[in-house]
Amino acid sequence: MTYTGPSTFVTKGDAQAWLSVERSLISQQQWTSPTVRAARAAQEAERRRVSTFAVYADQWLEGRVTTRGRALRPSTVAGYRNALDVHVLPAFGPLPLDEITSAVVRHWRGQFAVRGNDSAGAKAYSVLKAILQTAEDDELITRNPCRLKGGGSAAKVRESVALSPVELAALVDAMPDHWRALTLVSGWCGLRIGEAAGLRIGDVDLEAGALHVRQTAQYVGRPARLVLGPPKSERGIRIVHMPAHVTEAMGTYLGTRPGTNPRDFVWTRGDGQPISRHTTLSAFRTASRSIGRDGMVWHDLRHTANTLAADAGATQATLQARMGHADPKVSALYLHTSQARDQALATALSQMADPGSGRRR
Known part of the structure; x- marks a missing residue:
């Protein structure tokens, strides 16, 4: 059976280069017909199109359990869902999992601090990191791109108040x-x-x-x-x-x-x-x-x-x-x-040093 190139080549050199690749595949016993390869490429493109982060994130949330294998609390699910819908999916939803890079994640996370919304950024980053870690465990990506040190932590905006x-x-x-x-x-x-x-x-x-x-x-x-x-x-x-x-x-x-x-x-x-x-x-x-x-x-x-x-x-x-x-x-x-209470402690310590006057001799 005779197979032709995918299109008419512009130069003889282009044709020879294509033929060289085909011969290399034959020698490596990896050759299949251009038609089969085109079909596989189309299938892979379709798989990548439907295997977006948004699809995987929804599946992740549906199957998420605690470390003890128990169902998540409704408030926890609601928190994840809010972080996804408001912050994560608008940025990464349409992308295939393997197209989310560390550089893109770093830029996205940094924008929260610029907008003065670092707390929301920390929560959203933590959710994104957890999802992509599961994707790595599932061998859908080779490495989790969420590698930003401190990305899941937010600068403390206010100190907690303790009333007397x-x-x-x-x-x-x-x-x-x-x-x-x-x-x-x-x-x-x-x-x-x-x-x-x-x-x-x-x-x-x-x-x-x-x-x-x-x-x-x-x-x-x-x-x-x-x-x-x-x-x-x-x-x-x-x-x-x-x-x-x-x-x-x-x-x-x-x-x-x-x-x-x-x-x-x-x-x-x-x-x-x-x-x-x-x-x-x-x-x-x-x-x-x-x-x-x-x-x-x-x-x-x-x-x-x-x-x-x-x-x-x-x-x-x-x-x-x-x-x-x-x-x-x-x-x-x-x-x-x-x-x-600390002042009272200091007084007690002074009395231990000098029970009579509170001063050291």
Whole structure:
């Protein structure tokens, strides 16, 4: 059978070059007819066209599980989905996986810092890196192009706020009556807003002064939908004992809600659904501004509770259990002292050196 070239050659040299390639393929026993090769090339082009990052990313998210093989929390899925839709897919969606280069990734990541949106950039980069690492593991690409050191970390925009007991009391007084018990629970017991939102009346034991944290209530996706689920980690399922003044405030608050049953949520929105972090936003901003803490966020109350517990003498193990931290390193971050406690420590050390006068002789 006779095979002709793919087209008429312009020069004799072009024809000889093509023929030389064909002879080389024959000698290497790799030759197939130009028709077959053209068909394979077309199939490969079509495979690359449909095997885009967008297609693979959707498959990745559908099959993603935790390191323990469990389904992702709805809030985690919603976070991945938002990062993909808003930041990652517009940049990389149409590209075949093997056309995403380190240079392109580096430029894309750098634009977040230029726009002053480094936190979103860190999250989006982490998602992109995780997807492409799976693609490397699947042998769809030879190397993950996300090799930017620190790409998944964002510069800290603000320091967390830890209120003193006096400041926390002032904040509580500045909140509307129906949010005061919630503020106390967050500021003294350290419940995350989703954990507080998930509390049912039956979870509050006023006699023992304890809160049974069993679930979270969160609104995820667009449009937002309510999702009830377990706490952030296995350690999140816990019993948290309240200081006496918090127990008293909870009793007073629950006394204003006659006719409830144990399955009712402790705090609700106007429509009867559990609260979200946006429910108290306006009141919290006004109250924090009134005590000279403009710019506080609700999670600062959890930071406050961690710090107060550490200052009260909580060990790392106690703090980890109370706050529901999965990683003991997180609890260790709070085992620092306030300025007042540090001053008291310095005084005690001075007395150890010279019990009589506080001065060394």
